[in-house]
Structure formats: C-alpha cells, structure tokens
Amino acid sequence: MAEPTVSAVILAGGRGRRMGYQDKGLVECNGQPLVAHVMAAIAPCVGDIAINANRNLDEYGRLSRPVIKDRHPDYPGPLAGIAAGLDWCPTEALFVVPCDTPGIHGCCVERLRAALDGAEIAVAHDGHRLQPLHALVRRRCRDSLTRFLAAGGRRVDQWIETLDWRQADCSDRPEMFFNINSPEALHD
Template sequence: MTHDDVTGVILAGGQGRRMGGRDKGLEPFGSARLIEYAKRSLDGRVAEVLINANRHLDDYRALGCRVISDRESGYQGPLMGIWSGLEAAQTPWVVIVPCDSPALPDDLVARLIAAIGEADIAVAHDGERDHPVVALIRRDLTADLGEALKEGERKIDRWYARHVWTRADFSDCPAAFANLNTEDDKARLAQQLRAGDA
C-alpha cells in the first residue's frame, strides 16, 4: 500500500457541545486552528484530504479540501462521519482522524499502514487505550457500515468488532492523541507542548 491508495478524512462534523456549541475544527490553538493541525498530519501522506463538516462549510473549503457533510442529518456521531468519508473516498483505504487532536505524529499514516497486515482496520493504540477515531479502514466496508447505521449502531468500537481489526502501536507518543473537548483541555495541552519544547 502506498499513499496513493489512501484518502484522509478529518472528522469535523460534531456539535462541539462541551466547547459551548462552537465548531471545534475552527477553534484557535497556538498559531493555527485545530483543523489545520489535523490537515498537516495528512498533507502529502495521502492521495486526497476530505473534511467531514456539517456547518461553516465555506470556511473549511477555504483550506483547499473537498468538504463532505454527513449523509444523514441530525449530528448522529462520528460513525456517521466515517461512513460519509468512506462513501466519498476514491481509494481502497481511508485514514480517519479527528479535528481536535493537534499533536498527531507526522508519521501517523505510515505507521497505520505498517500495522494493517491482513486486517481490515488498524486502530491507533497509545499503550493504554485505543483511539477509535484514529484508524485506517478498508473502503470495501462501506456498505456494511451503512447497514450497521441503518440498524441503529452508533458505537465505533462495536462496529469495528464485526471485522478483522488490529492495533497500531503508538505507545512511544501517547500525548499525540490528546483531544480538546473543552477550554481546559486546550490550556492543558498547550502547557504540555510548551514543556516538551523547553
């Protein structure tokens, strides 16, 4: 598998409830907005970057990416965003990342590819826990996910469990998967990153 076989999908379609209903992807963090950090982790490492968003679509399009909204309305969660990304992708594989994890490693895509083996899904694991919204997924699973959603499934890990999946080891950089749900989270990660640069 090469990067030409992979589409990157950034999940930015949530309601941002814990951040006062603000659009998390457009939140400032350090010198950029959160969506820009997610995009940097994929740029040049995948055939195309798609942004899954349900509001402020023009702001996201200004980043030069194809923007796709959830195929069904109602903010139904990340699994709906993943399905929408799988449907829109034109490559055999899709890498999913969240819009609110600004410290994702530069070699994220390469490490997910290296881990996939014969599996259909590779999920990032930080040494202690899985991060199901950071994953490499075979696009052939699109129809199955559509069926699962139709049946009412909204839990990512339960859908993964229907398939052959594996873990990609990121135990050397657990802080990379910190996701920013609140202002406190933003302040904490900013402090951690500053300490890392000291």
C-alpha cells in the first residue's frame, strides 16, 4: 500500500493543570516555546501543520496557521484536539503529537507511516508502553471519533481499541516521548 500523505496537529489545547495552569505550548524551553520545538522537528516530515489551542490563539497564530480550537467546550481532553485536527486535516492521514515533547524526532512520523499499512491508526511504542498521543490517524476515523466523544468517551487508549490499529516500534528512541509536565521538568 502506498504511504499516505501526512499533515500534523500539535495538541496544545489543555488547561496546563500540572504546569500551574500555564499554557504549556507557550512555556519557554531553551529560549523557544515548547510548541516551536515540536514544529521544527516534524516540519521536514509532514505537509501542513496546525496547532490545536483553546486560549492565547493570537500567540499561537504568530507561530503557525491554522490554529484550530476544540469544537467541544470545557477542555474535554486530547481526543477533542484530535477531532478538531481530523475536521481540519487536508490529507489522508494526520500525525498527532503533543506540544510538550520537545525531543520528538521526525523518525517518529516515518515509523508510524511504515507501520500504518492498511490500518486506521498507528501508535508509537517506546519499548515500555504505548504513546497514544504520538499517532498517525487516517482521516476516515473522524466519524468514529465523533461517535466515541458523543457517547461520553474521553480516553485516547479506549478509542484506539475500537479501531484497526498497529504499533510502531520506537524503542531505540524513548527520549522522544519525554514530556514536560511541570516547571521542574524544564530544568531536568
């Protein structure tokens, strides 16, 4: 099967509770917002990039266009950001990545693309566990996700289990998935 054309959505729509309610994507790391690190790493491997955000839209807009909001109110979680990304997605497949993993590498996209084959979604595995917010999702999964959210579903891993999915081995690069969840983690 031919490799799909890929766009990306960077998930930056959360409340940032563990980061003291700061907008995590805009928190600086080595002189740049976290989201800028992610954008730079994935840009060579994808076409269009959107940022999913629910606040500070003008600031995100200076970094990338488009900036897309959740269609669901009250910060229902990353699935709402994935749904917004699938609503926007101009290509056959959407790379989903959180804004708080500045060590992400383009090889993640390539491994997910290779693993996807005929499946609906490919999910990265770091050698210890699945990384469900590092995934390549076919645009055709939008209706499935809409139904899952409408039924009250909120957990990414539970939605993935409803799909035909594959695992991408990223066990040789587990540092790609280290996420910045607190101000202290910025200095680790």
